[in-house]
Amino acid sequence: MSYAKEGSLRKCLSNIVRFKWQNKLQLLKNIILGLKVIHKSDLVHCDLHDGNILISDNYETYIIDLGLCKSINNLQDSTNINCGVLPYMAPELIRNEPYTLESDIYSFSMIMWEFTSGIPPFNNRERDFELSLSICEGKRPEIIKNTPKCYIELMEKCWDSDPFKRPTI
Template identity: 45%
Template sequence: MVFEYADSGNFNNYVDKNYESFNWFNVIEALTNIIGGLSEIHQKQMVHRDFHLGNILFASKNSYSKKMAHISDIGLYRKIDDVNETSIYGVMPYVAPEVLKGKPYTQAADIYSFGMIMYFVATGRQPFADCAHDEVLVLNICDGIRPEIDEKIAPKCYIDLMKRCWDLDPENRPNSIIIEELITLFYDSFASYQHTYNHGSRV
């Protein structure tokens, strides 16, 4: 198996280095790649189980695949009906509350993690960055506490989707196909706006 070389490092490092120039078009473009990759995993009836910024790698846009972001760490992937163990993997703020309570990983748990990724790219901050990653944080997450966000820094449609992804009830979280459709709509809207803006600026 041959993998593309991710010459820009992981998502966390990439955004840290490029946040000032990482506009909303870049955000939606990256999320389109990420949710597309997760959707492919889920359509194969698999669960990632360790979905966070460190496992999303960035490659140059002039690379072979033309994609910016790629999901890595395939070693923990499991078929849905093979995920019976209750061991917890991952970075605590990205782990779904039901998993923290000892339930098996599901595709909905991956979606929770995607919601936290959406938070990071909107704010440039790690979720719960000002909290110790301890039992208190586990209890808070399981009680429905989520990272605070200034709703002025992101479009309402974006924040609404992010909050649906990290809903306490996994049954209320959208699946990867629905998210991919919505993120694609966001992308098309931003692309259309950018085209109109650029065209208007030349007149």
């Protein structure tokens, strides 16, 4: 088993934000391929955020904390209250709708944004009812200057308020 010497993605953000785009995209590709493995196993992660992604010394990525994963076969039957880290939670989850593969894609969009900013989304806001309401009303983190247009377009598709408009893996 590999050792995640660099720790969590959260701890590496200040370095990653300075990477060349080619290297950022490679890291994001590794993360999305890890998420694809989870989804191909008929699971939804349900708690994807920068603290649940580990980085090795050669910048391999590992998605961890699968404790909240749910089978896609019984998501509708789930009576659990949705949980996760608010800034990464899709608006439909805040409205207490079931988890979906698309809700993980929304979480991935927040990770994409972090790669441009170097900080977690909504870092300057309290994680409270007001933030929940803002997210449900379509508030998203401010686009960072000099972010490539094609990257912005993909990120915005991933954080679309309509889960059915989000891309699939």
